[in-house]
Amino acid sequence: MYRERLKPTDPPPPPPPPGITVETSPMRHSASNRREGEPQTRAFIDAALKKELWDARYLSDDLNDLMFRSYISTELARDVLEGLLGADMLTVHKVVNGRKQDVRKGTRDAAIAIKNAYERALVHGCKRDGLEQAKSPSKSRDCDDVAWNWSWKGFPKAPLKERALVDYLNTIVDTALGLSCMKNRKPLYRFAVPHDTHHAYPLSHEPDKADSRPDFVVLPIDAFEKHEETGSLTIYEPKKEWQNFTMVRLTGECKNSDDTAGVHQVQRYMRDTRRAQPWLRFVTAMAVTREVVNFVRGDGSGMERVRMRLQFGRSCLEFVRMLMAVALCEAEVFGKNSHIGLATQALTTRVVVGTSQAETSTSGAAASEQGQSSDAALTTSAQGSIHQSLSSARSSAQSSTTHLVPPPDTHASRSSQRSGAITASSGRVTRSSEKRRRNNEDDANLMPPPPAKKEVHEEVRLMVQVPTTLFGTFEYEGLLFTGASIRGRGTVVFVVHRKSTPSVKVALKLAWQDVARKPERDEVLEILSKNPHHENVLVPKRVQVVEDSTLRTIRAFTQSEVDADDMMIEDRILEVHETELRRPVRYFWSVNDFVLGLRGAVLGHLYLLKIHILHRDVSENNVVLACIPGQPRGCLMDFDMAVRYEARERPTSNAKLAFQKRPNNSASQESHKGPFKAERTGTIPYMSVNVLDGQEHTHYDDIESFFYILVLFFVSYRGPLLMSDLDAAGKCGFRQVLGSGRAQNVCDWPAIFKPWSESMSAAADAKAALRSEDHSLKFTNSIAEDVIELWGPELSPAIGDLIVDCLLLFQAAPHRVSHEQFIEVLDKWLKAHPAPPDGCNNCPFTDSEGRPYV
Numbered sequence: 001m002y003r004e005r006l007k008p009t010d011p012p013p014p015p016p017p018p019g020i021t022v023e024t025s026p027m028r029h030s031a032s033n034r035r036e037g038e039p040q041t042r043a044f045i046d047a048a049l050k051k052e053l054w055d056a057r058y059l060s061d062d063l064n065d066l067m068f069r070s071y072i073s074t075e076l077a078r079d080v081l082e083g084l085l086g087a088d089m090l091t092v093h094k095v096v097n098g099r100k101q102d103v104r105k106g107t108r109d110a111a112i113a114i115k116n117a118y119e120r121a122l123v124h125g126c127k128r129d130g131l132e133q134a135k136s137p138s139k140s141r142d143c144d145d146v147a148w149n150w151s152w153k154g155f156p157k158a159p160l161k162e163r164a165l166v167d168y169l170n171t172i173v174d175t176a177l178g179l180s181c182m183k184n185r186k187p188l189y190r191f192a193v194p195h196d197t198h199h200a201y202p203l204s205h206e207p208d209k210a211d212s213r214p215d216f217v218v219l220p221i222d223a224f225e226k227h228e229e230t231g232s233l234t235i236y237e238p239k240k241e242w243q244n245f246t247m248v249r250l251t252g253e254c255k256n257s258d259d260t261a262g263v264h265q266v267q268r269y270m271r272d273t274r275r276a277q278p279w280l281r282f283v284t285a286m287a288v289t290r291e292v293v294n295f296v297r298g299d300g301s302g303m304e305r306v307r308m309r310l311q312f313g314r315s316c317l318e319f320v321r322m323l324m325a326v327a328l329c330e331a332e333v334f335g336k337n338s339h340i341g342l343a344t345q346a347l348t349t350r351v352v353v354g355t356s357q358a359e360t361s362t363s364g365a366a367a368s369e370q371g372q373s374s375d376a377a378l379t380t381s382a383q384g385s386i387h388q389s390l391s392s393a394r395s396s397a398q399s400s401t402t403h404l405v406p407p408p409d410t411h412a413s414r415s416s417q418r419s420g421a422i423t424a425s426s427g428r429v430t431r432s433s434e435k436r437r438r439n440n441e442d443d444a445n446l447m448p449p450p451p452a453k454k455e456v457h458e459e460v461r462l463m464v465q466v467p468t469t470l471f472g473t474f475e476y477e478g479l480l481f482t483g484a485s486i487r488g489r490g491t492v493v494f495v496v497h498r499k500s501t502p503s504v505k506v507a508l509k510l511a512w513q514d515v516a517r518k519p520e521r522d523e524v525l526e527i528l529s530k531n532p533h534h535e536n537v538l539v540p541k542r543v544q545v546v547e548d549s550t551l552r553t554i555r556a557f558t559q560s561e562v563d564a565d566d567m568m569i570e571d572r573i574l575e576v577h578e579t580e581l582r583r584p585v586r587y588f589w590s591v592n593d594f595v596l597g598l599r600g601a602v603l604g605h606l607y608l609l610k611i612h613i614l615h616r617d618v619s620e621n622n623v624v625l626a627c628i629p630g631q632p633r634g635c636l637m638d639f640d641m642a643v644r645y646e647a648r649e650r651p652t653s654n655a656k657l658a659f660q661k662r663p664n665n666s667a668s669q670e671s672h673k674g675p676f677k678a679e680r681t682g683t684i685p686y687m688s689v690n691v692l693d694g695q696e697h698t699h700y701d702d703i704e705s706f707f708y709i710l711v712l713f714f715v716s717y718r719g720p721l722l723m724s725d726l727d728a729a730g731k732c733g734f735r736q737v738l739g740s741g742r743a744q745n746v747c748d749w750p751a752i753f754k755p756w757s758e759s760m761s762a763a764a765d766a767k768a769a770l771r772s773e774d775h776s777l778k779f780t781n782s783i784a785e786d787v788i789e790l791w792g793p794e795l796s797p798a799i800g801d802l803i804v805d806c807l808l809l810f811q812a813a814p815h816r817v818s819h820e821q822f823i824e825v826l827d828k829w830l831k832a833h834p835a836p837p838d839g840c841n842n843c844p845f846t847d848s849e850g851r852p853y854v
Contacts, residue, residue, distance in 0.1 A: 031048040031049070031051040031052040031485075031488075032045055032048040032049045032051075032052050032271055032484060032485045032486070033483040033484050033485040033488065034048060034484070034757065035620075035685065035716075035757070036716075036742045036746050038685070038749060038754075038757040042268070044758075045268055045271070046264070046267075046268070047758075049264075049267045049268065049271065049486070051759075052485060052486065052487050052488065053267070053302055053303055053486065053487055055568060055569075056301065056302025056303060056487050056569050057302060057303045057304075057305075058302070058303070058304045058305075058569075059304070059305060059306070059307060060304040060305065060306055061124040061306060062124055062125050062126045062306075063295065063297060063304055063305065063306040064295065064306055064318045064321050064322050064325075065121070065124075065125035065126045065318075065321075066126050066555070066556055067297070067325065067333060068321055068322070068324075068325040068329065068333070069125070069126065071325060071328065071329050071333065072321045072324045072325050072328070072329075074118065074121050074122060074125060074317075074321075075118075076181060076321075077121070077317050077318070077320050077321035077324070078114060078117070078118040078121070078317060079179075079181040080176050080179060080181060080182065080320050080321075080324060081114060081117065081313075081316060081317050081320050082114050083176065083179035083180075083181060083182075084172070084175060084176060084179075084320065085105055085110060085114070086105050086106070087175055087179075088105075088153060089152065089153055089154075089172060089175055090150060090151065090152055090153060090316065091103075091150070091151050091153060092109075092110060092113045092148055092149070092150055092313075093148070093149040093150075093151075094109055094113070094146065094147075094148060095145075095146070095147040095148070095149055096145070096146055097145055098145075100149070103148075113148045113150075113313055114313070116148055116313055117148070117150075117312075117313025117314050117316060117317045118317065120312075120313065120314035121314045121317050121318060124314065126556065148312075148313050149311055150310065150311055150312065150313050150315075150316045151310070151311065152310060152316075154168060154171075155168060155290065155310075156168055156290075157290070158256045158257070158290055159256055160254045160255065160256050160288070160289065160290060161254075162193045162197070162215045162216055162254060163193050165215075165216065165254050165288060166191045166192060166193050166216050169191045169216075169323060170190055170191050170236075172320070172323055173187065173190070173191075173323055173324065173326075173327045174234075176320065176323070176324060177327075182324075185328055186328075187221055187327040187328060188220065188221055188327065188328060188329070188330070189218050189219065189220055189221060189249050189326060189327055189328075190218065190219065190221060190223075190224055190236055190238075190327065191216055191217075191218055191252075191326075192216065192217055192218070192219050192223070192224070192238040192243070193215075193216055193217075193238075194213065194214065194215075194216075194217060194243060195238070195240045195243045197213060199213070200212045200213060201213055201214060201217075201243070201244065201245060201272075202243060202244035202245065202349075202460075202462060202739070203244040203245045203246055203276050203349070203462070203464070203738065203739050204245050204272045204276070212268060212269065212272050214248075214251035214252060214253060214266070214269045215252055215253050215254045216251075216252045216253075216254065216286075217243070217248045217249075217250070217251050217252070218248060218249040218250050218251075218252075218326055219238055219242055219243070219247055219248060219249070220242070220247065220249075222242070222344075223238050223239055223242030223243075223247060223463070224236035224237060224238050224239065225237055225239055239463075240460075241346075241460070241461050241462050241463050242462075242463045243462075244276075244462050244463075244464060244739075245272055245273055245275075245276035245277070246276050246277055246464040246465045246466075246738075247463065247464065247465060248273060249284070249326065249331075249334050250273075250283075250284040250285050250286060250326065250334065251266060251269035251270070251273060251285050251286075252266065252269075252285060252286035252287065252288060253265045253266050253269070253285075253286075253287050253288070254287075254288045254289070255287065255288070255289045256289065256290065257289055257290065257291070258289070259287055259288075259289045259291075259292040259293075259294055259307070262287030262288070262289065262294065263287045263294050263296060263305065265287070266285035266286070266287050266296060267285075267298070267303070267486065269285055270283040270284075270285050270296070270298045270303075270486055271484050271485060271486055272484065273285075274298070274484070274485070274486065274490065275482050275483065275484040277465065278479065278482045278492035278494075278510070279336055279337050279340040279342065279467055280335040280336060280337070281299065281335045281336070281337055281548065281554060281574075282297055282298060282299035282335040282550075282554055283297070283298050283299075283335060283486070284296060284297050284298075284334055284335065285298075291309060291310060291311065292307060292308065292309050292310065293307075293308045293310065293315075293319055293322075294306070294307050294308070295308070295322050298486040298487070299486075299487075299512075299550045299554050299555075299572075300487060300488060300489065300490050300512030300550045300572040301487065301550040301551060301555070301569045301570055301571065301572055302486070302487045302569050303486060303487070304555070306318065308322075337548075339470065339471045339472065339545065339546070340467050340469075340470050340471070341467065341468040341469040341470075342465050342466070342467060342468065343465070343466055343467075343468045344463055344464070344465055344466075345463070345464060345466055346461055346462070346463060346464075347461070347462045347463075347464045347738055347739065348459055348460070348461050348462075349459070349460065349462060349738065349739030349740065350458065350459055350460075350739065350740075462739070464738060466738075467494070470494065470496060470508060471543065471545055471576065473498060473499065473543070474494070474496035474497065474498060474499070474506075474508055475496060475497055475498075475499060475502070476494060476495075476496055477494075477495045477496055477497060477505060477732075477733055477735060478494070478495040478732060478733055478735020478736065479492075479493075479494060479495070479735055479736045479738070480493040480494060480495050480507055480581075480584070480733070480734060480735055480736065481493040481584070481621070481736075482736075488512070489511040489512050489513060489572075489640065490510075490511065490512050491509065491510070491511045491640075492509070492510045492511070493507050493508065493509045493510075494507070494508045494509075494510075495507065495508075495581065495732075495733040495734070495735045496508045505581045505733045506578050506579065506580065506581055507578070507579045507580070507581045507582075508543070508576065508577075508578055509540065509576065509577045509578075509579065510574060510575075510576050511574075511575055511577075511640060512550065512572040512573065512574055512575075513572060513573055513574075513575045513640060514570050514571075514572055515549070515570070515571040515572065515573055516570060516571075517641075518573070520642070520643050520644070521575075521639065521640065521642070523643075523644050524613055524639050524642045524643065524644065525540070525542070525639065527611055527612065527613055527644065528611075528613070528639070531611045534604060534607040535632040535635075536600045536601065536603045536604030536607065536632055536634060536635050536636060537604040537607060537608065537635060537636055537637075538579050538580060538582060538624065538635040538636065538637035539579070540577035540578065540579045540637075540639065541577060541578045541579065542575070542576070542577055542578075543576040543577060543578055545574065545576050547573060547574075548573060548574040549571055549572070549573050549574075550571060550572045550573075551567075551569070551571040551572075552571065579637065581627065581733060581734075582624035582625060582626065582627060582631075582635060582637075583624060583625040583626060583627050583730070583734060584621075584624060584625070584734055585597065585620050585621075585623055585624070585625060585713070586717070586743060586745075586746065587625070587720075587721065587726055587729050587730070587734055588625065588717075588720055589720055589726060589841060589842055589843035589844075589852070589853075590720060590836040590840055590841040590842065590843065590854070591791075591795060591798070591799065591833075591836060591840070592830065592833065592834075592835065592836050592841070592854050593625065593633070593720075593841075593843065593854070594625075594713060595802070595826055595829065595830060596633040596634060596830070596854075597623060597624075597625040597626070597633050597634030598623065598634055598706065598709065598710060598826065599633075599634060599823060599826045599827070599830075600632055600633045600634025600635060601618075601623040601634040601635060601636045601706070602703070602706055602819055602822055602823055602826075603634075603819075603823070604634070604635055604636035605618070605636055605699075605702060605703075605706070605819065606819040608636070608642075609645070609647055609699050609819070612644055612645055612646060612647075613639075613642055613643075613644065613645060614642060614643055614644075614645030614697070614698075614699055614702065615636065615639070615641070615642050615702055616641040616642060616643065616697055616702065617638060617640065617641040617642075617683065618636075618686060618702045618705035618706055618709070619683040619685075619686040619705065619709065620686070620709050620712070620713065620716075621638075621683075622636060622637050622638040623635070623636060623637075623709065624637055627730060628730075628845060629843075629845050629853040645699070647698070647699055648698070684756070684757055684759075684760060684763050685708065685712060685753075685756045685757050685763065686705040686708045686709060686712075687701075687705065687708075687760075687763065688700075688701035688702075688704035688705060688767075689704070689764050689767050689768050689771070689814075690704075690815060692760045692761070692763055692764035692767070693764050700815055700816050700817065700818075703817050703818070703819060703822055704810065704817065706822060707806055707807075707810055707817075707822070708756075708767070710802070710803070710806060711770075711783070711803060711806075712749070712753070712756075714783070714786075714787055714790070714791070714799055714803065715747075715749055715750055715753060715783065715786050715787070715790070716746060716747065716749065717745050717746060717747065717790070718745050718747055718790040718791070719745055719790070719791060719792070719795075719840075720745065720842040721743060721744070721745050721842065722842060723842040723843070723844050723852075724844075726842055726843070726844050727844035730844065747790065750782055750783075750786050752766075752778075752779065752782045753766075770807070771807075771810055771811055771814050772811075773811055776807065776811070780803075780804070780807070783803060784796075784800060787799050787800060787803075794837045794839075794840060795836075795837065795840055798829075798832075798833050801829065801832070802825075802826075802829045805825050805828070805829065806822070806825055809821060809822065809825055834854070835854050836854065841854065
């Protein structure tokens with residue numbers, strides 16, 4: 001079997017208004033997989049999804065045939081369509097030379113219309129090897145021009161309402177199941193309307209509470225209870241406890257006319273579904289209008305959809321096939337990994353029940369002017385300015401007030417040009433969960449909304465799906481990490497144990513890796529296997545699984561089609577690795593615990609450099625801490641982006657790079673052939689300025705990323721979790737509690753750090769300004785305010801010393817700070833602060849004298 005050549009989807013949407021920047025050159029990581037502290041409102045997620053799906057959205061006429069032909073054949077779909085026509089669910093008009101004639105059921109014209117729809121469906125279906133391709137049906141000999149116009153009787157009229165649409169879709173399915181051609185087939189799923197349309201659908205991606213509210217969902221038949229019977233049809237009502245993202249088969253949006261807007265909207269729901277159901281290989285959704293139905297599928301390579309215009313016979317046939325497949329097919333047809341077992345169990349969790357303030361916005365232009373008005377350059381030296389800010393922080397700690405030092409004016413430089421993108425305010429981004437209005441549902445509010453009203457929660461009982469056995473070897477214990485994205489690696493980390501060793505918890509990582517980078521990954525793992533183990537490097541062990549490819553398995557392209565020059569999307573394969581279980585940074589015990597862990601990760605990176613490996617994705621998620629005292633405190637993990645590397649003593653200057661001839665120049669001229677391969681790797685908030693600017697990635701850039709981990713850490717948390725919470729987390733393997741949202745000590749990034757996650761260019765500008773001796777005072781003022789607010793007067797002076805010393809180091813040598821230099825600063829701080837102040841260490845382990853370990 002092979003596919004019809006994919007057609008690029010509709011022209012990309014117009015550029016977003018000021019306030020959101022969408023890159024024309026996408027990152028290789030999943031742009032919508034944002035950190036908890038980053039802005040999570042609808043506008044930011046929409047912009048991130050546009051970036052993530054850049055050049056990866058396609059129209060696929062044969063999508064329904066590919067997915068459902070083995071279960072609902074074209075012939076069966078034709079018979080169902082004919083039966084629905086006979087049941088007066090549809091009408092057909094014959095248009096001859098512009099004149100419309102009614103077609104009665106059971107007539108010769110009705111049979112010709114059905115045949116025409118069937119033949120056209122065959123033409124647009126998947127091609128099978130060894131079978132002659134169906135030809136396009138010929139026009140009638142009796143007239144010059146014949147067309148068949150179809151319409152669905154009783155289809156809800158505008159304005160299209162959710163419940164009316166759901167009732168109609170279920171009526172189509174129920175009527176079809178009553179036909180003789182569908183005898184003995186029982187529905188497994190039904191369409192439903194969310195129980196609460198004013199708040200986020202339960203178990204959506206926390207903390208994305210702003211707008212994750214699908215208009216309709218598809219739930220298992222067990223989620224419904226029978227109320228009454230009318231004639232031969234049974235009336236079903238969904239149970240409230242089954243309504244959550246772990247149970248949905250697909251999500252949907254209804255629009256009056258703009259089906260493209262509906263497709264863009266369901267992308268967010270698909271993202272949330274994939275995160276809530278990490279066992280899915282792909283996710284599906286629907287966008288419905290009066291005239292058009294879109295069925296969408298998203299996998300690690302992007303998104304494809306079939307667009308069905310309900311006035312055409314072929315589209316009606318495919319619409320019927322899709323509805324029957326939604327109701328009848330097993331979970332594997334809609335993306336469930338067959339090697340992961342699932343069970344349904346009860347869960348008690350908290351959901352929002354109160355209303356909160358609606359999102360409002362400030363125009364991007366106004367924010368830009370506000371930022372520029374307070375962005376004058378400095379004449380004082382960097383060191384003096386920074387220590388002045390630190391002095392302000394210390395005095396503020398004593399008086400419980402904050403004081404900002406206004407920067408004086410001076411001449412502009414490269415950094416001053418960059419600083420225009422920085423917002424001076426240190427306010428924090430908040431979210432709201434107000435129901436969107438129908439008359440402006442597609443107008444994204446771009447700037448952070450004002451603080452939301454306090455949310456009211458209630459405890460509810462939910463029925464949820466959870467894994468049981470994975471790949472026949474591992475028993476599920478919990479979820480450690482799951483990414484929120486459609487395209488990309490879609491990394492998921494489970495806490496599991498092998499059946500043979502139930503007392504030993506390990507981490508099992510699943511990721512959809514780019515096939516083009518497999519040789520690089522294999523080479524890195526081979527280097528690691530041939531060199532001695534280092535205590536600060538967490539080496540993964542590959543788990544052998546049946547090959548699963550986005551293009552060759554899910555989308556059913558042949559190898560020759562995948563290798564073709566005009567195949568513009570990347571192929572990804574599922575790779576599974578097992579590693580030792582370690583403690584994520586968010587479960588840190590104290591500031592000293594974090595600094596020791598960061599120091600260990602830097603030592604691990606230094607070892608990798610010695611054995612000729614460059615990590616290229618240094619971020620907080622890839623630094624882990626010891627589970628118990630006595631283990632190496634910090635480790636570096638995740639080698640998805642790592643490559644073999646020969647270090648230079650000094651990086652090549654940008655000026656010299658301009659004169660160097662790039663290798664394989666002919667290949668770069670052919671860069672538009674085949675899928676896009678970005679040269680920049682990493683996670684934007686942690687990427688170095690040079691990498692963000694498109695320069696060569698060196699180990700110095702990774703060291704700079706460690707510095708950004710340190711800075712962002714102190715504005716992402718408000719101290720450690722309670723000792724009891726840390727103890728409980730360690731005992732359960734640090735697994736996430738489903739529905740609990742983000743931890744209580746996590747906070748939103750200050751607005752001044754918002755550009756670090758908006759785009760590569762904005763992040764490069766903001767970070768260059770931070771490292772500039774002339775413009776860093778504004779950052780240190782803002783950081784000082786936030787550190788005092790988050791960490792209190794006991795810790796903020798010590799934290800200020802650490803941040804300032806590291807900043808001065810990177811200002812003095814912005815492009816070539818060595819491992820030894822960075823470790824020296826950390827060691828100096830640890831020597832000056834060997835233990836946290838009393839009451840500032842929540843380590844759940846104590847020494848012989850009953851004191852918490854440092």
